[in-house]
Amino acid sequence: MLYLFLNWALGTAGLALLALVLPGFRIGDFQSALIAAAVVALVHAAVSTAFRPAQGETLPLVWGALLVFADTLVFRVVALLVPGFAMLAMYPAVAGALLLLGVNLGLPRLFRDRHATAQPLMNS
Secondary structure (H helix, E strand, C coil), rough: HHHHHHHHHHHHHHHHHHHHHCCCCEEECCHHHHHHHHHHHHHHHHHHHHHHHHHCCCCHHHHHHHHHHHHHHHHHHHHHHHCCEEEEEHHHHHHHHHHHHHHHHHHHHHCCCCCCCCCCCCCC
16 A cells, blocks of 8 residues: 555656656646546556566567557546646657656565565575
């Protein structure tokens, strides 16, 4: 549950940061950012699950490029669905997709069990 909340909070903060930095990325208010982050996460989960069978057959770089392309389209669709969340060009959607990829790659590393390493067997 903590992982889900942290992912949502980081996604919302990332969207707010992108809205401050990128000129074509607009968020009306904080509620719009929360809703947009939730909708992006749900649609991203559905899209990445649909592409999951192809993951084993592709190189990691190709898989990452496919996810960035799909997430770019996800951001464009979410901008149409969520009021107060808009993108005026395609490059903010690409920046959002790269942000989402970074959060999804970096966050699991924070929650990895550091004590789950293999222990050597004792010789008796």
